[in-house]
Amino acid sequence: DSGVTQTPKHLITATGQRVTLRCSPRSGDLSVYWYQQSLDQGLQFLIQYYNGEERAKGNILERFSAQQFPDLHSELNLSSLELGDSALYFCASSVIPGTNYEQYFGPGTRLTVT
Amino acid sequence: GENVEQHPSTLSVQEGDSAVIKCTYSDSASNYFPWYKQELGKRPQLIIDIRSNVGEKKDQRIAVTLNKTAKHFSLHITETQPEDSAVYFCAVDSGGGADGLTFGKGTHLIIQP
Numbered sequence: 001d002s003g004v005t006q007t008p009k010h011l012i013t014a015t016g017q018r019v020t021l022r023c024s025p026r027s028g029d030l031s032v033y034w035y036q037q038s039l040d041q042g043l044q045f046l047i048q049y050y051n052g053e054e055r056a057k058g059n060i061l062e063r064f065s066a067q068q069f070p071d072l073h074s075e076l077n078l079s080s081l082e083l084g085d086s087a088l089y090f091c092a093s094s095v096i097p098g099t100n101y102e103q104y105f106g107p108g109t110r111l112t113v114t
Numbered sequence: 115g116e117n118v119e120q121h122p123s124t125l126s127v128q129e130g131d132s133a134v135i136k137c138t139y140s141d142s143a144s145n146y147f148p149w150y151k152q153e154l155g156k157r158p159q160l161i162i163d164i165r166s167n168v169g170e171k172k173d174q175r176i177a178v179t180l181n182k183t184a185k186h187f188s189l190h191i192t193e194t195q196p197e198d199s200a201v202y203f204c205a206v207d208s209g210g211g212a213d214g215l216t217f218g219k220g221t222h223l224i225i226q227p
Contacts, residue, residue, distance in 0.1 A: 002157065033214060043158070043203060045214030058214045090157060097213045100165075102148065105157040 003027065004093050004106035012112045018079040021109045023091030025072055031055070031094045032074040033103060034066055038087035049074055050097050081113045116141045120204050120218025128226050133194055135221045137204035138186040146207040147180060147187045148215070151200045158203060162189070191223075199225045 003026035013019055025032050034046040036059075045058035049068035060066075063081075068074045078085060088110050092103040117140040127133045137147075148163035164171045164178045164187065171178050175194075180187040191198055201222050205215040 002159075031213070035215075042219050043205075043217040045208070045216065048214055056208070056214050058208075094213075102160055102163060103215065104160065105150075107157050 002104040002106060004029075004091060004104055006089075006091050006106040006109050008109060009107065010110045010112075012114065013081060014114055015081055015083060017081050017113075018077065019081065019111065021076040021078070021089050021091075021111075023074045023076070023093075023106060025074070025091075025093030026104060029093035029095055029104075030072060031097045031101075032068055032072070033092040033094075034060075034074070034076050035090045035092065035105075036087050037090060037108075038084075041087075043090075046076070048097070055097055078111070083113050086111055086113045116144065116206055116208055116216040118204060118206050118216050118218045120221060122221060123219065124222045124224070126224040126226055127194055129194055129196060131194055133189075133191045133198070133223055135189045135202055135204070135223070136186060137188070137206075137218050138184075139206045139216075140185065141206070141208075142182075142185065144206045144208075147178070148205050149176075149178060149189050150203045150205065150217075152203065152220075153200045161202075194223075194225050196225050196227065199223060 005024045031050045046060040048056040066076045088108045091106045094101040145166040150158035152158045177190040201220045204218040
């Protein structure tokens, strides 16, 4: 167990809908990362937050957004869902940003868009 | 952006033998090279990492080597056991001060009894 928690574990929804995925980082970690894992795209970095502020963006679609709250939990919002958005969404956390600090992954949320 | 190539995509070895997985990357500014192990349906689990000021790092049966000049790094697993069967991913920090990781496509390691 990495100490990173994610809810829900599974989510099934229809095309065009909007969902929110939630992540709580390890105790003491200030930085949160979101990744998407799909069969065709592999593991892709989406976005990073540090202490409530956006720090880096990866391959995140405009239909997706995220935020980190004062208690350091983070939410990833996915809207106008398409079949291709079906994937595993992982959250990871680290103490602070920077390559001296390891990223630990949560158990993931499996999103199925029908 | 960063590009990470990982080989092989599938590796089958006899229990007790060694396994080697190789990755190359494109951005010379990258400084951090972790390896993750992922079992089916589970989270990626950090197993070892190396930073650009170190050429080799070992942790029991697992070792990682880094050649910054050639921009490649490798994972070595010795005395393989059935529980080593999983998908292994190499990753590289995005360079330029960004901290998101760029992952290779993964290697499915199969340990034959």
